Amino acid sequence: MRKQLRFTGVGGQGVLLAGEILARSYVRAGKYGVQVGTYTSQVRGGPTKVDIILDDEPILYPYAVDGEIDFMLSVADKSYQLFKDGVKEGGIIVYEPNLVYPSDDDKARWKMFPIEVITIAKEQVGNVITQSVVALAIATRMNNLDKEMVYETMIQTVPPKAVEINKKAFELGYQEAEEVLAKYSS
Numbered sequence: 001m002r003k004q005l006r007f008t009g010v011g012g013q014g015v016l017l018a019g020e021i022l023a024r025s026y027v028r029a030g031k032y033g034v035q036v037g038t039y040t041s042q043v044r045g046g047p048t049k050v051d052i053i054l055d056d057e058p059i060l061y062p063y064a065v066d067g068e069i070d071f072m073l074s075v076a077d078k079s080y081q082l083f084k085d086g087v088k089e090g091g092i093i094v095y096e097p098n099l100v101y102p103s104d105d106d107k108a109r110w111k112m113f114p115i116e117v118i119t120i121a122k123e124q125v126g127n128v129i130t131q132s133v134v135a136l137a138i139a140t141r142m143n144n145l146d147k148e149m150v151y152e153t154m155i156q157t158v159p160p161k162a163v164e165i166n167k168k169a170f171e172l173g174y175q176e177a178e179e180v181l182a183k184y185s186s
Contacts (some may be wrong), residue, residue, distance in 0.1 A: 002055040003143055004064040006072040006086060007135060008079035011046050014132025019050030021136055023160040025153035026054045034062040058144050070145055073135050074100050075117050094138055120172050121131035137173030
């Protein structure tokens with residue numbers, strides 16, 4: 001089953017890393033995954049996005065198609081505003097409510113879930129740099145992806161000295177997504 005996902009933020013927030021881990025997890029499982037990152041010339045602080053395609057069948061065109069993105073997670077308003085229209089009608093958008101400001105029209109157009117990605121990384125994990133792994137875990141749960149497959153790939157991708165803190169970040173992000181889904185489905 002084909003899934004098209006998008007992570008957006010600003011340069012330095014780790015959205016490209018999260019996309020790389022997600023695509024790599026599919027490839028490691030014998031499936032197909034690609035990720036294509038885009039960033040402005042500013043790099044640090046400039047709008048960034050990474051589009052990820054996951055599929056059980058070969059991927060012949062490696063770019064996500066605007067208007068067909070199933071899921072987007074955004075942690076920066078300028079990137080959210082720039083890239084949100086790629087999400088299909090009724091698609092899922094997870095956003096950092098302290099930094100992203102969807103309009104009422106946005107909330108009517110998409111399934112919107114506010115999750116404090118950066119606050120979780122900074123206050124619960126204890127290191128804001130782990131926000132990309134928190135986001136990765138949220139995307140894993142919100143898209144019903146294989147948790148162990150993504151988790152194991154994350155462990156093999158992050159630097160060895162950062163494995164333990166990223167394990168914590170992944171578990172907290174996954175748990176938060178579980179709670180949000182339970183809250184909005186009841």
